[in-house]
Amino acid sequence: AALGSLAALGGSRGVASAAADDDELEAFREQVRAFAASEVAPHAAAIDEGNSFPKEVNLWAKLGEFGLHGLTVPEEKGGLGLGYAYHCVAMEEISRASASVALSYGAHSNLCINQLARHATAAQAETYLPKLISGEHVGALAMSEPGSGSDVVSMRCQAREDSDGNFVLNGNKMWCTNGTVADTLVVYAKTDMAAHQRGITAFIIEKGMKGFATAQKLDKLGMRGSDTCELVFEDCVVPRENVLGEVNKGVYVLMSGLDLERLVLSAGPLGIMQATLDVVMPYVHERKQFGKSIGQFQLIQGKIADIYTKLASARALTYSTARRIDNLSGKIDRHLAKDCASCILLAAENATQVALDGIQILGGNGYINEYPTGRLLRDAKLYEIGAGTSEIRRLIIGRDLFAEYE
Template sequence: MDFRIDEEHQELIDLYREFAQNEVKPIAAEIDETERFPIENVKKMAEMGLLGIPFPEEYGGAGMDTLSYVQCVEELSKVCATTGVIVSAHTSLCATPIYLFGTEEQKQKYLIPLASGEKLGAFGLTEPSAGTDSSQQKTTAVLVDDDHWVLNGSKIFITNAGAADIFFILAMTDKSLGNKGISAFIVEKGMPGFSIGKQENKMGIRASSTCELIFEDCIVPKENLVGEIGKGFKYAMMTLDGGRIGIAAQALGIAEGAIEETVKYVQERTQFGRRISQFQNTQFELAKMRANTEAAKLLVYQAACAKDNHEKYTHLAAMAKLVAATNASDVTRRCLQLYGGYGYTKDYPIERMMRDAKITEIYEGTSEVQMMVISGWMGVK
């Protein structure tokens, strides 16, 4: 066991932090308020290589690993959870399945622009009636004239949708087969019959452009089927296993960011003639939060390292996400309590962090789904 971060990872953490503090933090409140997608920072991250951290250099990536990627999401999410999820959804949910399941031609055509950040990615699984029960896909794909696929249906709650160029989409190719009738496709923005629907007005992560995707006789080239027909659901589940580490890192970052802000605040704010940091309640609250956040961090890093070592990590990712997400909601709520009335105003970032934290308990598998995964792995049936 070695819990130290090596020099290479630490130097990149410093790079992510410098960028997050200088470029992301100053606009976090504004983009939350206006729901403006931070395209200028996405471009800067693309230039720096932050949109392809875990992919090999030959595919336009930075040639680093999952651990460094989640540390990037963590640093970004400390100051802006929206920016954290933009990177996470792009990397884990769009570029990764193309890297894992795509053909060499698909990697050349789609992974390279995604990993180099020239194009932004999104992932479409969820539908109005297929949330946690994602096997209930209503979107259909039919092969016409052995030449192209025709997609019909809609997806909802799709992160990055309004800004993305490349979409990894799940659709039913054979309803009679249930799960095994779902296939995966790469759909490009601008393909005939594909449009972006309404943008959700969300409680948190308000600038991440969460929209509906609409397919009306959408024509997708035959060669844009990913992997084997009928394997889409399996690919989606494997993709979400990895995605969960990214979201766990986002949750971890939110908690760390909230604690950082609160530690500063409690040393400035005085009540009853003392800094509120001098009250034992404040000290114990923050100590407890810090300890739990450190525990979450170890779980997140453990899951990332297991993935990098090609070990089984499904249960580890689920544990990391369950613990980190629950902790993020808990920590931000407690931090806001330490701020008191000021924390409830938009003059301080803590209310935004509390709103942002909640989603980590819901998307890419609710906390309840994580518990199903973990208990299943334990053999408790």
């Protein structure tokens, strides 16, 4: 039923690039909020404690049944064509329920599905998108390596063309979200080692390909249950038809995808900040000290005000940027990298501070695991590191601003 109503919403808007109508977007938010509260939130604590998604329920399929995997995929390719503002809403509301589920959802729906929707051939889209959009298959993206994090174009994973025109991959990828469970992965490798960023090609890798394996699942501080691992390629033969985009043009797929990744993932910290408010506001009413609710004390009110303004300002920047991208209808905007980096820089750093404030407001209770505040802090910190560190984001913003005023 939910998928039907979301599909109707997509059809009523006509084109994927149309700006999100406020009333429609708010109606969508209420739908996703109710879904996340009933289907995701009850598992959040156990996911964190056990470092795995629940075995008794397939969250990927449930997200697919609700229609959330293909929000930015055009309708002719099997998606809903609703655009990035809708994708940010989904990311925020799922993060509010469980940041780790949302991170895996973001890697699947944006880093993998959206890249395929934007760059795949008709045959590739027909092969991979239906099962990814339904949630039957899980998607991932592999870019970073053990020796190439922020300096991603220095990657050493190599794809050598063989006599049959196929490619043989050798090397390792690191920090791959969903890597242990992914069926379809977008993987970047060097097809011309001497050409630096002009020698990168994107490939579609399938689970079970000979020569492809996943290494250990990493034991992370936060975002537990959202599996992260190393990928290993040893003479992995990849058919030429699995090239995504053009040979040696993968950097364009990579960099344009990074901008949209930063936009959508910036809604993750928004959800964490809202989740902090969800914990804090009832607590400051219920907790009594010196004969009254602690929310009546001005120092507590000051912290609440700081939480609210940090959330509201980051939310405004993220959604104004998302709407602008939806209005671009695929056109190039030279400010996009700067603005998307700004969204996630502001949201991520705000979320870490908001989570710290949440712990402080709860005092001793904030420091024990009976309350979710510790998990919120551990989850929030990821967003200052993943999808480009805060330092890299500042470099992007500063560099682009400097160039604008030349």
